[in-house]
Amino acid sequence: MKVDHKDNMQSIVVLGSTGSIGTQTLDVAEHLHIPVEAICAGRDVATVEQQARRFGVKYCAMGDEAAAADLRVRLSDLPVRVFSGEQGISEMIRASASELVLNAIIGKAGLAQTMSVLNAGKQLALANKESLVVAGEPVMRAAAEAGVTIRPVD
Numbered sequence: 230m231k232v233d234h235k236d237n238m239q240s241i242v243v244l245g246s247t248g249s250i251g252t253q254t255l256d257v258a259e260h261l262h263i264p265v266e267a268i269c270a271g272r273d274v275a276t277v278e279q280q281a282r283r284f285g286v287k288y289c290a291m292g293d294e295a296a297a298a299d300l301r302v303r304l305s306d307l308p309v310r311v312f313s314g315e316q317g318i319s320e321m322i323r324a325s326a327s328e329l330v331l332n333a334i335i336g337k338a339g340l341a342q343t344m345s346v347l348n349a350g351k352q353l354a355l356a357n358k359e360s361l362v363v364a365g366e367p368v369m370r371a372a373a374e375a376g377v378t379i380r381p382v383d
Contacts, residue, residue: 240264242288242325242351244318244342245333246280247273250356250383254331255280266327269318269334272296278303288312290321292338319345331382332357340364347371356382 241258245251246268258265269290270277281289281304289304290312291297297313304311312321315338322330322345330346331354332339339357346353348371355361360368372379 240266240325240327242267242322242327242330243333244269244322244331245335245339245356246270247276248333248335250333251331254333254382255284259284267321267325269312269321270296271334271338274299274303281307281309288321288324290318292318315341318342322346322351323349325351328352329354332360333382335359337363340368343368344371347375347377350375350377352378352380354380354382358383 241263243251243254243265246255247270255265265284265286267288268277268280268286271292274296277289277300286309288310289300291300292314294313297311301311312318329352332343332346333356334342337359340360340363343353343355343357343360
């Protein structure tokens with residue numbers, strides 16, 4: 230992800246933080262000292278726990294409800310709010326003060342979160358091409374209506 234420091238970016242949200250693009254984005258954020266406010270993944274609780282501790286995130290979300298319950302226990306010593314399920318990921322996006330969200334959730338599962346980011350009026354770094362393949366016109370219309378820029382990633 231190319232970062233323009235002139236944007237005075239305060240923090241980012243990484244959706245799909247345990248995948249290839251998500252982990253690379255976190256490495257770049259760490260190298261450039263960009264705070265990561267929130268992360269999410271499907272089921273990889275161990276990696277999300279490690280990432281949450283490494284980056285001191287405020288929010289985590291797990292697509293899988295059982296994984297979210299496990300993560301809540303693992304992070305109970307930290308002031309981290311853990312969301313669960315597709316609706317929970319959308320709530321996390323809205324709760325975040327970050328203005329830039331990277332969506333690296335794989336497959337058609339990423340479409341709902343693409344729309345959540347746009348509906349929240351946040352800038353979108355999109356690595357989930359399926360969002361545009363499956364629903365290009367509605368996605369672009371939502372971006373235009375929200376005045377949001379979609380930045381391609383990958």
